[in-house]
Amino acid sequence: MNQATGAPGTARPGGRTARVREAVLRAAGDALADKGIGGIDLAEVARRADVGKTTVYRRWGTVHGLVADMLAEMAESSQPRADTGTLDGDLAALADLILDTLTDARQGPLFKALIAAAASDPEAAAALHRFYRVRIDEWSPCVTTAAARGDVPAATDPAEVIRALSAPLYYRFLVSGDPLDPDTAKRAAAATAAAARSGAYVV
Amino acid sequence: MNQATGAPGTARPGGRTARVREAVLRAAGDALADKGIGGIDLAEVARRADVGKTTVYRRWGTVHGLVADMLAEMAESSQPRADTGTLDGDLAALADLILDTLTDARQGPLFKALIAAAASDPEAAAALHRFYRVRIDEWSPCVTTAAARGDVPAATDPAEVIRALSAPLYYRFLVSGDPLDPDTAKRAAAATAAAARSGAYVV
Numbered sequence: 001m002n003q004a005t006g007a008p009g010t011a012r013p014g015g016r017t018a019r020v021r022e023a024v025l026r027a028a029g030d031a032l033a034d035k036g037i038g039g040i041d042l043a044e045v046a047r048r049a050d051v052g053k054t055t056v057y058r059r060w061g062t063v064h065g066l067v068a069d070m071l072a073e074m075a076e077s078s079q080p081r082a083d084t085g086t087l088d089g090d091l092a093a094l095a096d097l098i099l100d101t102l103t104d105a106r107q108g109p110l111f112k113a114l115i116a117a118a119a120s121d122p123e124a125a126a127a128l129h130r131f132y133r134v135r136i137d138e139w140s141p142c143v144t145t146a147a148a149r150g151d152v153p154a155a156t157d158p159a160e161v162i163r164a165l166s167a168p169l170y171y172r173f174l175v176s177g178d179p180l181d182p183d184t185a186k187r188a189a190a191a192t193a194a195a196a197r198s199g200a201y202v203v
Numbered sequence: 204m205n206q207a208t209g210a211p212g213t214a215r216p217g218g219r220t221a222r223v224r225e226a227v228l229r230a231a232g233d234a235l236a237d238k239g240i241g242g243i244d245l246a247e248v249a250r251r252a253d254v255g256k257t258t259v260y261r262r263w264g265t266v267h268g269l270v271a272d273m274l275a276e277m278a279e280s281s282q283p284r285a286d287t288g289t290l291d292g293d294l295a296a297l298a299d300l301i302l303d304t305l306t307d308a309r310q311g312p313l314f315k316a317l318i319a320a321a322a323s324d325p326e327a328a329a330a331l332h333r334f335y336r337v338r339i340d341e342w343s344p345c346v347t348t349a350a351a352r353g354d355v356p357a358a359t360d361p362a363e364v365i366r367a368l369s370a371p372l373y374y375r376f377l378v379s380g381d382p383l384d385p386d387t388a389k390r391a392a393a394a395t396a397a398a399a400r401s402g403a404y405v406v
Contacts, residue, residue: 036323038241112322115377119319120239129380136379163381164394167374168367174318175373176339176366177332191367191403200394
């Protein structure tokens with residue numbers, strides 16, 4: 001029954017358990033994007049997913065348990081980093097990816113709901129932090145290779161550069177409400193590259 | 204009855220209406236910091252404030268109405284900017300102020316709850332954005348005076364510099380969960396100053 005270890009049985013990848021998880025997480029994502037964290041419950045998610053309520057309660061327990069599993073699934077299936085050959089190109093690609101995600105009609109409200117859930121629940125917060133840890137680790141080699149090329153100081157902290165690139169987009173999205181547009185993404189990439197070259201992220 | 208215009212009457216500043224507002228907003232802030240946006244209701248706030256339930260329902264209507272008024276009050280009473288004589292000094296002062304706020308035992312959870320409330324309610328979101336607009340406008344002269352001194356390019360967008368300084372602190376606080384410490388604040392100030400000097404915030 002353990003999908004993670006690849007043990008044989010009914011829960012093999014692509015099997016019924018995996019299909020149920022996919023349907024439930026898809027329905028939960030739709031509901032979260034529609035109504036936010038305060039507007040959904042497990043019974044509604046089960047109905048939307050066409051899965052038995054008992055299955056959903058037994059496997060996920062609470063809305064926050066569902067949020068945590070959704071973030072785990074997003075981390076597992078997250079896209080690989082860009083490799084354009086320059087730090088500026090890689091940072092611009094990441095800024096565009098974040099911009100596209102936060103301004104997407106489904107993903108934007110979904111991320112807002114996931115982050116709001118993390119504000120009030122430690123389990124959701126831990127899952128959110130793990131998701132961003134995976135994303136930051138995925139993109140950090142853009143900085144490591146830039147340092148190897150001599151583009152930025154050798155002691156530059158790769159994770160800190162990736163966080164610095166992401167931050168202005170999330171700040172507008174969650175905090176100040178200022179518009180998110182391609183100029184915002186370009187400016188985030190250019191500012192982060194300039195600060196990195198100046199040694200601001202050396203640890 | 205209009206406190207904002209200073210018209211005489213029972214609602215003069217320091218009068219009963221002002222005292223009720225202060226008590227209710229203080230109680231609402233305590234409850235939000237304790238329990239988050241999902242954990243409070245108007246009846247509980249009225250009880251904590253020792254104010255009649257009817258008064259609270261009539262004046263604020265909903266928890267989100269209360270959140271909006273709390274943010275309006277925070278904007279009205281917000282502290283003036285630093286004026287250290289250098290851009291680096293002013294940005295370091297702002298970074299320290301944000302760090303102190305977000306890591307404060309009461310203010311940290313309160314800001315998290317206010318931002319989470321804004322994720323699911325347009326009225327709370329509008330109030331949140333107005334609050335940050337006031338704060339950004341208050342600190343923007345640090346950049347205008349730096350440009351006048353020739354420290355940064357003349358066409359630098361002051362608001363964008365203030366947002367860039369704030370963003371890495373809020374990103375850790377709300378999104379990635381990485382630690383917020385004095386080094387984070389120092390790095391935000393140094394990186395923003397370097398990027399501003401390089402012309403990254405020229406519009």
